[in-house]
Amino acid sequence: MREFDLVIPKSLPDALDALAANDVIVQPLAGGTDMIVNIRARVAQPNVLVSLNDIAELREIRRDNGTIVVGGGARIADFLKHPLLIENAEIARQAAFHFANPMIRNLATAAGNLASASPAGDMSPPLLALGAEVALASKAGTRTLPLDQFFISVRKTARRPDEIISALRWQVPPQHTGHAFYKMGLRAADAISVISVAVVIERAGDTIREARLALGAVAPRPMRAYQAEALLNSQKFTDAIVQEAARLASEECSPIDDLRGTASYRRRMVKVYVARMLRQAWERAK
């Protein structure tokens, strides 16, 4: 493997100092499940890696009034095991269960998965559907972006090289909220999505109070299906509206052909699974 230096700061300010160096290529290292592979493949060519693994505050998972705050160092496994996340991030728990395999889930972080910004990143659609924000910390201060504005294109994000995702935040899902996630992979584990669909729906009687619908692996970046959402919000939940929302979602995505599936197959599957996930989430929202 290529040579690089490794610094292991114990505090966030020390890490941000190290990341501010601009004479060499400095990159943050979280779980390493992407970064180490990328360095070996020469996709990443850092001179210095700044490990975020020994910074206690990045491992925090807490509730702050009505907001869930998850440190940038939280592992995928935390979404399966931490009581606060099990209770307040059901859709992310469902996605975490399908994430790679148990060993990777113990290393990889949710923030790292977002920062890698693969169009097929497993945690992106569920966190988009939760309406999450990312806190980006640098020596100059911390800014907050809605996750949807964080993703720019294939493996491109709004994160500057001197910034790290210090935390993810989302509002505690209200009562009568239902979650449904589907990942189509070519096998059950260790798979890259053909498509993924995440739906979080808040219900008021027979009316959809608010629906958030996110799609993975069908656009240059993980995306919200805003047209479908706009159709659904404040409407009665009917078969007709589900079908129409699914059709809109399949039109507003922009999939490509690749070795996992063709664009037209993906579009058709988006239509099928958006409808199914809307129904599942609706049933669970009771």
Next chain:
Amino acid sequence: MNLKIVTLQVNGRTHQVALAPNVTLLYALRDLGYTDVKNGCEKGDCGACTVMLGDKIINSCLMLAWLAEDKPILTVAGLGTAEHPHPLQQAFVDFGAAQCGYCIPGMILSAKGLLDEHPQPSDEEIREAISGNLCRCTGYIRAFEAIRAAAEQIALQGDGQRVMHPLPGAMEEEPANVIPQDDSRGVIE
């Protein structure tokens, strides 16, 4: 090269090794003689390099050795000995679960990771637990049966596992390329 003396605690033994920052835990362990940790894909897909770091199973090919400093590391050789195998190891023998055997060290540790958290796993949980350990020989059936049988046995009798924490002040330099066979400092439960 920016070498650092790193303290690695492997199977209850303490090693001090000079390592460059780009050395993965996988290479550090194999160079110390822990060749029971296998090198497969080096991408986190195959699970042959699985070890336990603290109480969690991880892919040692994806972890830089510097980051494993001072944390207890367990490889499959530390789980039991030929005379006193761990119930999982014995079950893999009894069920004939290994063919070429390359995936087995990782698979047994994945199973241990499962049983530590879920002592009485469902069939589905067993399958899920070894989903990151690719085996191209066996079709997984006997490994699955071995894990289920070991879980039942451990539920009845405990796993007889040695305590992995090194004794206070136990700092001993090991010559490289020696596989620690038995560790008299370990405590038999």
